[in-house]
Amino acid sequence: MEKLTSRSNPFLQGLERLAKNASERNEQGLYLCEGEKLLIEALAAGVEVTAAVWDEELTPQGVYPSIPRQVVVPHSLYERVSTLKNVRSVLFCCRMPQVTAYTPRRGQVICLECVQDPGNVGTVLRTADAFGMDAVYLLGACADVYNPKTVRATMGSLFRVPVIRTDAGRFLQDMKSAQIPVYAAALTEKAKPLQAFDYSRAAVIIGNEGSGVSPELLEKSDHQVIIPMRGRTESLNAAVAASVFMWEMSR
Numbered sequence: 001m002e003k004l005t006s007r008s009n010p011f012l013q014g015l016e017r018l019a020k021n022a023s024e025r026n027e028q029g030l031y032l033c034e035g036e037k038l039l040i041e042a043l044a045a046g047v048e049v050t051a052a053v054w055d056e057e058l059t060p061q062g063v064y065p066s067i068p069r070q071v072v073v074p075h076s077l078y079e080r081v082s083t084l085k086n087v088r089s090v091l092f093c094c095r096m097p098q099v100t101a102y103t104p105r106r107g108q109v110i111c112l113e114c115v116q117d118p119g120n121v122g123t124v125l126r127t128a129d130a131f132g133m134d135a136v137y138l139l140g141a142c143a144d145v146y147n148p149k150t151v152r153a154t155m156g157s158l159f160r161v162p163v164i165r166t167d168a169g170r171f172l173q174d175m176k177s178a179q180i181p182v183y184a185a186a187l188t189e190k191a192k193p194l195q196a197f198d199y200s201r202a203a204v205i206i207g208n209e210g211s212g213v214s215p216e217l218l219e220k221s222d223h224q225v226i227i228p229m230r231g232r233t234e235s236l237n238a239a240v241a242a243s244v245f246m247w248e249m250s251r
């Protein structure tokens with residue numbers, strides 16, 4: 001195993017740029033994850049892990065011969081490149097998958113439009129994995145799915161759930177081609193209660209945390225749907241709303 005001790009090492013500086021800069025991640029086609037449990041899940045899911053950096057104070061749980069570059073660094077240096085605080089773990093690079101098309105299995109997808117909070121996007125991916133969604137679409141200014149905060153929130157589900165970043169026109173065309181009805185979560189007079197529909201084949205759109213689904217997608221959706229609530233709050237957190245729909249879709 002290679003040992004590095006210099007803060008100015010180009011490889012370690014490159015990892016810092018990946019952690020902080022979305023354009024660097026997109027240019028390199030790589031993103032960072034942290035923790036040996038996630039490393040084991042990534043390898044089990046067939047994700048290409050290109051490199052791993054170990055804190056020298058950590059005793060690895062296993063041996064990972066499939067990772068081409070493995071580096072050990074002093075704890076002080078690991079803290080510098082880590083995406084977490086006060087940890088002794090492993091930081092590793094994953095190759096971004098090339099997901100460009102949706103292939104229906106069950107015919108159930110979640111679509112996020114301009115959902116900007118990394119925690120919300122990550123939680124939706126984790127829930128989509130739990131309820132067996134076919135894919136998650138990201139439209140507009142959604143949080144970067146490969147941001148370290150988003151990656152952590154997925155708890156490994158990013159390795160298993162296809163994520164398709166595209167525009168509204170492509171999303172609607174994909175659903176039309178697959179003959180999947182499109183439902184938009186909305187607080188409008190047209191919206192019907194969640195229980196009014198069969199979601200055995202469905203694409204559900206969850207909108208921006210503040211402004212909801214855009215007028216364009218509301219107009220072009222097959223149905224507008226609302227989650228009935230007894231309390232006085234007007235709306236739910238985007239990830240919570242998506243989770244309610246996914247539970248209903250999985251029934």
